[in-house]
Amino acid sequence: MKNWLKVFAFAAIIGTLAIAYMWFFVYNKPHKDFEKANPDYVISAAECYNHYSKDKNTEENNYTGKVLQISGTPTSIESSDSTVVVVFAFNSGMFGDEGIRCTMLKSHNEKAKKLTSSSSIIIKGFCSGYNDTDVILEQCSLITK
Amino acid sequence: MKKLVVLFTAILAFTITTNAQQFITKNGKISFYSDGPLEKIEAHNSQVNAALNTETGAIVFKVLMKSFIFEKALMQEHFNENYVESDKFPNSTLKGKVTNAKEIDFSKDGTYEADIEGELTIHGITKNVKEKGTFTISKDGIHGESKFMVKLADFDISIPGAVTGKIAEEIEITVDVMLKPYKK
Known part of the structure; x- marks a missing residue:
């Protein structure tokens, strides 16, 4: 050649x-597999909400854009179309209950729908920030204890 | 007689206030779409806060930019880091008024045209906007829908030189919210 x-x-x-x-x-x-990702922070749901609602600017940089693993007792489970949102409410304001809203991954929808507001759970997801009423977690998965 | 007038006014004021209804959602959906010569861009956000006061016509939307989910991870990265700079400007808002609220009978089922005027803030830049939408009133609540165009340059969102002309300069925004009465 x-x-x-x-x-x-x-x-x-x-x-x-x-x-x-x-x-x-x-x-x-x-896309990053948030179900398998290691959490950047492991905290309680109340601790997470309090950090954002009390000192938004400091925590904006800490938790926003990170994978959070939070634990607590959900107050309600909202289900519409193919979206299931697990809610941890801590306060009340102009938009109703305020707290942490976790949109579940579709593969965790059925498990999430069966949750009750009496048992403590652990949820992992991507924190997209605080919108002045709620901390938003996306692509969440339930962690079995 | 004076006391009676005061009492009557007080009752009237109370009735008006209790009738003034606040409708809210936290599961509102906003998506955007653009079809440029290089590629189609589409993203969805399903955690949108929206509130409407049917008495005054006041309307508010609040959106977290990092909650927009794209089909391609790379697009999502570019959107957050280079285009809307979501670390610096995490939220977008629309604060405005349904200017023809008085013509809409929020207590009667049906579909009504809505004229919305307000201030739209994206990427830290606020612009006055005037858009049309529809409200469909049913026993489930108020279903609000709107579709409008946004020019990226109006909000100081610059398209990198390498892809200028290949990515659409205007994007189509679709709003879909199911507002429910807010019970305190």
Whole structure:
């Protein structure tokens, strides 16, 4: 094989691999698996809500954008369409109850619907912040004790 | 006689206040969509706070930017880090008024056109907006829907040079909220 052909073939292979890498691991990289992710913080639901409602600015940087594992007794379970939200209420304001609202991963919807407001639970999810009434957790999963 | 007038006014004021109804949701849905030459961008948020006072027509929306879920993780990262800078500007809000609230009979089932005027804040920039929507009133509550366009440049959201012209400069926002009466 001629030398220039070898160089060309080598460059073509490297190029294809680079494009494949970009396509699968950069452009189409999967969302973080929050069910398997290790929590950045393990705290009680009350502690989490109090931090945000009392000192929003300090905690904005600490918990927002992080994986939180919270424990507490839910006050209600809201279910609409394919969305199930587990609510820990600690206060009351213009938008009704205020606290922590956890949107469950679809695979945890059925388990979440069966929860009662008498048992303590542990939930892990991605904290998207505080909207002046509630702390919002997304893509949550129930942790079996 | 004076006492009677005072009493009558007090009763009237009390009746008006108790009739003034606040309708709220915390499960409101807002999504956006843009179809540029390079790619389609779509994201959904299902934890939107919304409140409507049917007496005054006052309406408020509050959205956490980090709660928008995209199909592609990379798009979600770019949206939060480069476009809306959600660490710096975590919330978007709309504070306004249903200007034709008096023409809507919130006690009677039906679909009504709503004219909404207010201040829309995205990426720390506040603009006056005037949009149309509909309210469908039923026993379940008030179902509010609206679809409108937002120009990214109006809110100081810049498109990186490399993708200018490939990403739509205007995005379509869809609002879908089921407001329920707020019981204190």
